[in-house]
Amino acid sequence: MYSKIKLDDNKEISLKKELIDKSDITYVYIPLFNCGVECKCLVKKGKKVKKDTIIGIREDIDFPILSPVSGTVMGIEKKLYLNNCSVDCIKIKSDFKNKSETYNEVEDINNYSKSKYIELLKRFSITGMGGSDFPTFLKYKNKVRTLIVNAVECEPYITSDYELIMHKASEIVDAIYAIKVINNIDECYIVIKRKNKELYNVLKEYIDFYGNIKIVKVKDYYPAGYEREIVKNILNVNYDKYPSEKNIVVNNISTIYSIYKALKYNTSISKRIVTLSGEMFRTPVNLLLRIGTDMSSVLKRLDGYVRKTKVKLVSGGPMMGYSLEDDNLVVTKNLNCILVIRDIEEYDENPCLKCGRCIEACPMKLSPVSIKENLSNPDELKKLDVNKCMECGLCSYICPAKIDLRSYVRAAKKEVNHK
Amino acid sequence: MKFKVDNGPHVKDSDNTSRIMNRLMIALIPIICFSVYKNVSIIYRMDISILEALKPLFMILIAIFTSVITEFLYSLFILKKNKKDLKEYMKHSYAIFPGLFLALVIPLNTPLLLVSLGAFIATLIGKMIFGGFGHNIFNPALTGALLVTTAYGSFISGTSNLFELDTIGSATPLANLANFNYVGTFEQIVGKFGSIFNYIFGTIPGTLGETNKFLILIAFIFLVATKVIKWRIPVFYISTVFVITYIVSLTNDIGIWYPLFHILSGGLLFGAVFMATDPVTSPITPMGQVLYGIGLGILTTILRFLTPYPEGVLTSILFMNMTVSLFDKIGLKIRNSFNKKLIYITIFILLVISTGFIINKNLNKDDSSVKILNVIKSEDSYVYEMSSKAWGVITANVTIKDGVVISVDIVNSSSETKWSHIVSNDYINKIINGQDNLDSLDAISGVTITSDGLKEMVKKVIEDYGDKYER
Numbered sequence: 001m002y003s004k005i006k007l008d009d010n011k012e013i014s015l016k017k018e019l020i021d022k023s024d025i026t027y028v029y030i031p032l033f034n035c036g037v038e039c040k041c042l043v044k045k046g047k048k049v050k051k052d053t054i055i056g057i058r059e060d061i062d063f064p065i066l067s068p069v070s071g072t073v074m075g076i077e078k079k080l081y082l083n084n085c086s087v088d089c090i091k092i093k094s095d096f097k098n099k100s101e102t103y104n105e106v107e108d109i110n111n112y113s114k115s116k117y118i119e120l121l122k123r124f125s126i127t128g129m130g131g132s133d134f135p136t137f138l139k140y141k142n143k144v145r146t147l148i149v150n151a152v153e154c155e156p157y158i159t160s161d162y163e164l165i166m167h168k169a170s171e172i173v174d175a176i177y178a179i180k181v182i183n184n185i186d187e188c189y190i191v192i193k194r195k196n197k198e199l200y201n202v203l204k205e206y207i208d209f210y211g212n213i214k215i216v217k218v219k220d221y222y223p224a225g226y227e228r229e230i231v232k233n234i235l236n237v238n239y240d241k242y243p244s245e246k247n248i249v250v251n252n253i254s255t256i257y258s259i260y261k262a263l264k265y266n267t268s269i270s271k272r273i274v275t276l277s278g279e280m281f282r283t284p285v286n287l288l289l290r291i292g293t294d295m296s297s298v299l300k301r302l303d304g305y306v307r308k309t310k311v312k313l314v315s316g317g318p319m320m321g322y323s324l325e326d327d328n329l330v331v332t333k334n335l336n337c338i339l340v341i342r343d344i345e346e347y348d349e350n351p352c353l354k355c356g357r358c359i360e361a362c363p364m365k366l367s368p369v370s371i372k373e374n375l376s377n378p379d380e381l382k383k384l385d386v387n388k389c390m391e392c393g394l395c396s397y398i399c400p401a402k403i404d405l406r407s408y409v410r411a412a413k414k415e416v417n418h419k
Numbered sequence: 420m421k422f423k424v425d426n427g428p429h430v431k432d433s434d435n436t437s438r439i440m441n442r443l444m445i446a447l448i449p450i451i452c453f454s455v456y457k458n459v460s461i462i463y464r465m466d467i468s469i470l471e472a473l474k475p476l477f478m479i480l481i482a483i484f485t486s487v488i489t490e491f492l493y494s495l496f497i498l499k500k501n502k503k504d505l506k507e508y509m510k511h512s513y514a515i516f517p518g519l520f521l522a523l524v525i526p527l528n529t530p531l532l533l534v535s536l537g538a539f540i541a542t543l544i545g546k547m548i549f550g551g552f553g554h555n556i557f558n559p560a561l562t563g564a565l566l567v568t569t570a571y572g573s574f575i576s577g578t579s580n581l582f583e584l585d586t587i588g589s590a591t592p593l594a595n596l597a598n599f600n601y602v603g604t605f606e607q608i609v610g611k612f613g614s615i616f617n618y619i620f621g622t623i624p625g626t627l628g629e630t631n632k633f634l635i636l637i638a639f640i641f642l643v644a645t646k647v648i649k650w651r652i653p654v655f656y657i658s659t660v661f662v663i664t665y666i667v668s669l670t671n672d673i674g675i676w677y678p679l680f681h682i683l684s685g686g687l688l689f690g691a692v693f694m695a696t697d698p699v700t701s702p703i704t705p706m707g708q709v710l711y712g713i714g715l716g717i718l719t720t721i722l723r724f725l726t727p728y729p730e731g732v733l734t735s736i737l738f739m740n741m742t743v744s745l746f747d748k749i750g751l752k753i754r755n756s757f758n759k760k761l762i763y764i765t766i767f768i769l770l771v772i773s774t775g776f777i778i779n780k781n782l783n784k785d786d787s788s789v790k791i792l793n794v795i796k797s798e799d800s801y802v803y804e805m806s807s808k809a810w811g812v813i814t815a816n817v818t819i820k821d822g823v824v825i826s827v828d829i830v831n832s833s834s835e836t837k838w839s840h841i842v843s844n845d846y847i848n849k850i851i852n853g854q855d856n857l858d859s860l861d862a863i864s865g866v867t868i869t870s871d872g873l874k875e876m877v878k879k880v881i882e883d884y885g886d887k888y889e890r
Contacts (some may be wrong), residue, residue: 007430029657084424120530156430313422318429323423341430343423350436350511356649365755370747372786384751393428400435401553409424 003360004221005394007319009156014277019099019163021288023271027262029089029330034058035133039065041090045075051100052268053125055090063135066125068270068291069094079294079330082315084322092292095391102266105209105214109174109263110181113329114140117263117293119183124262128378129272130161130225130252131316133334136259144183145247148234149176149190149256151199152218152225155317158337160273161253164307165199165337168257173206175260191230221271222319223363223392258333274331278339280311295329295338306363310343319393350401357394364388368395368405371412378415384413424597434646440513442647446638447519447693451479453634454523455628468476475627478534485538486518493547512552517541520560520693523628524733525567526687527624530574537567555791557740559701559731568733591624592684593723593730601724601782602671604812604831609680619633619681629687629689648696651708652715656691657682658708659716659771667724673812687719690732700740706760707743707750711768717774724778789875791883800825801888803880815873817880824854824877840866841873852878 020299027307032039039058049055049067056065067090073090083089102123112120121137128134130150132274149172153161158214165172180188190207192199194217207213216234218224239245251259258269270291277284314321315329316337329338358368365388374380386409395405454475494500494508518538522684525537541563549555592612596603609615609716612623612773621631643650661678668677682688695701695715700710722731753759792814793804800820807813814830827847832838841847850873853860857878862870 310423312425312429314427314429319427321427321429323422323424323427323429325422327422339429344431350553353436353439353698354554354701354703355439355698356705356708357646359703362704367704367751367754370751397428397430398425398432400432400439402431402435404426405429 003221005361005398006220007156007222007397009220010277010279011153011162013160014157014159014275014286015162017283017285019273019288021216022211022293022298023290025290025293025297026090026094026095026296027074028067029077030055030063030065030067030092030292031079031081031087031330031332032076033081034063034065034127034135034399035086038087039063041076041088041123043073043090045073047073049073050200051098051270052102052181055092058135059229061135061138063122064125065093066268067134067223068268069097070097071095075104078154080326080328080337082322082324082329082332084315084324088291089202096134098270100267104266105265106264109178109260112182112233112263114177114182114184117179118267120262121259122264124258124268126255126258126262126268128252129254129258129269129333129336131320131334131336133332134256136251139244139249139251139292140241142244143247144244144249145186146235146249147176147179147183147185147188147251148230148248148250149188149227150227150230150250151190151192151253152230153193154222154225155319155337156222157277157300157339158275158288158317159277160275160336162196162199163273163275164254165202168260170206171264172209172256173203173213174255175256175263177210178263179256179259180212183271189216189233189234191213191216191225191234193218193220193224194332218349222394223390226363226390226392228390229363254336258304269333272331272333272335274335275335275337277343278311278314280342281340289331291333293331295331296327299327312343314339314341319397320391349403352401353402355400357398357400361394361398363392363394364390366409368409372403372405375408375412375415381412381416384412386416389413421816424566430598436511439605439647440516442645443516447523447628449634450523450628450631450638453621453631456546457621457630458527473718474531475527475533478527478529478627479519481531482522482538483515483519483536486516486521486542488516489539489542490514490547490551493543495552497547501621506771510813514542517546517559517563519560520628521563523689524560524694525564526626529567533567533571533574537563538569538787539563540566553699555699556743557737558694558697559736560647560692561740577614585745592618592680596680596684600666602812603672603806604814605674606831609676614682615676618680623684625684626686626689628693629686632688635688635692642692644697648692649698649701649708650699651705652695652712653691655709655712656695656715656719657687659713660687662771663716663720663778664773666772667779669775670779670813671782681723685730686732690736691715694732700743700748702743702746703753704747704750705745706753706763710763710767711739711743711747712745712823713771714742717770717852720774720778725781729815744754780815789872789879791879794883801884803883804830805876805880813869813872813876815876817877819880819884822881822884824851825872827877828852838869843869846870846873850874854881 032041037058039056041056043049043055050070051067054064055067069092071092071094074093076088077084079089118140119138126136128136151161151165178190190203192215200215203215212412218233223229227243230250231237231248237246243250250349261267271288272291274287274289276287311322313327315324315335316322318339331351352369362368366385371381371384371386389409391406393406399405458475459472490512494505500508521537521541522534534549541559545557545559545562546555595607617623619632623630639653660681664678665682702708718732718735718738722735753763789807791803793808795802800818803817805815805817813832816828816830817824818826846863849860854877857874860874
């Protein structure tokens, strides 16, 4: 057992305002980057592209990168990816026509074969939109028995999935049903937080139409939305590396919506909802942004930062998110949130007082403090199962001496994996 | 626009080390206030000056003062901190606690100079030479207390303590228990110090911190609720002591009050809640904490029963401090395996039970039946205060005159029903009448052990009288 920790979720602040559409932009930047792998550029400067034109490719798995707009390729420019690394991006000038190369409205989306389905997932570059950017077609290669749709959103502040369900519940449920039929899946679950009753009501309405899809409510704690945690909570199944070992697929609810787009209209997703929040941001809000948007232009057009104190810019949630050095961040499919939060400098490390809270907090039942102590001893580190760490950050969060244990565990992982 | 980059997480729990230490201090304040009040209140019953009555306060202040000064000088001259660092360092080293805890655990009649020395040792040897806060292996306060009480014990016991001598009897309940060879009647062991309320609300002799169990219990609840201490250690520590002493009480036919007495007397509760849970010197793994608590309980009862030191809490905590890393290793190893946990728990439970029986066996060995507690000469006769451990414990005054037992007055008996059986058979008179040939006197069926016990008692008196007084 470990003690479940509830964080201050601060979600209501970004839900006060209606969703704002800021997707009318001239330039988009598409990173040549997927899941830590650099991709090859397939277009030259000056080339006219349409929406869904393949402009780059990840060569090891032959995975395409698509243009989200129609327009002209302007060249390659460095922009900040959400992990705070500068990456090469293809700059495209939009002609605002948004003509798609492949657009085709399909009457019955349940009518695909499994191989066609996987082909579509690949062609329309569908990746995990919860943050991983993992190509989704890889998850469906095995036989699938259970589909779990993750709408937990356990990180504080983020409400982009919430907003999406409120607007697109019908489409999402249609897509889940289609995936179920196409892949001949036995059981489907949609996982939401117990306290989000509105989501339950909205989804319930459409689910009653289909039946056979269950809504599961989980407790409000962090990290309730982690793949491992969800699979354990719902099916009581532990797996080694990927849930597909046990014929389980876990998809984020936004990913499901992008699958809907691919099935129904044969097109890729070109916009996504991004939460803009944080206590140092004047008007927290959910924005509908085009993939490839340079955030600095959007931030300029909004009310801007509260500049009384030093602030930090964070991509993703406050627990797992990366602190950014610059605001020229490019919006990608896996970016769900941007936070402007206070930069607290009093976090200087005190000596460990051996309270054991990191051990009790760790959802993977590791002992971060012992890992830190044995950092120079790879054999001992292996015994401590460092590779099980999913870097949720709870150890660093809970430590009363403000020791950044997660960084030590990351270092330990490197140490072990090098040898 | 540029921003500062760090590793995150970008939100952190609002709790920190300083807040934890503040809460620990809050939990201690009522206990400190009570210890001062307890002594001041005695003024009204005795003719002592206010300065003497305020000794607890002086002890605490001097100990804290010495601790802080020692730490300050150490970091200034030996760690060679500059002015700015020094301020930060002192802010995060919580220098008052070694001294404060020391004052709360050493006997009240310790001379103030020794208190100061103890605080100095606690800070220097217990804490600073290991590298300061967070790095020490032994509990600093207990290190100081142990060195002072063993090295200068004669100064402490030699200086009599007016207040406690007068009000509630000279020895602490545990020292009294040891005088009775660890087993006795309620009256002998508990009754001397008043009712159960005296035990709970602290009006019995003892060190400053340990006596008021009620306040310690409140502090325990507060500290667990606010996540300052590791609750498993005190819970398993005290439960273990309870189980072991309960085994002793069962096999000796003593009531349930006996294990409760063990928990409520001495520094067990205070030690378990405040000293054994000192985060720096206790295991970090949950299972390690459970086993550590059980280990403490076993060690404390062994020290209490089988060594000349009736207290045992201080020594056992210090000893167990050495084993913390071992318990953590075990705790880490068995953390994710239910079976391994079960094996270890079973082993420790067996250890607890066997400790109970071993203690019991050793107790019975040196005093199986009859014992002379006291002999009083009155005019031409001698009154023997006797105790006999038969089925339960009987104490009686046996009066002997010119080698002839003339009366047997029962002072106390732990078993009323069996006693009425003896009385109804007029057994005492039978003994007195048949004292010349006691071996031929038959025991009463149903209360064989008790009646035999009485017989042995009288036999021993006659024997002893013959040896010493008959010429």
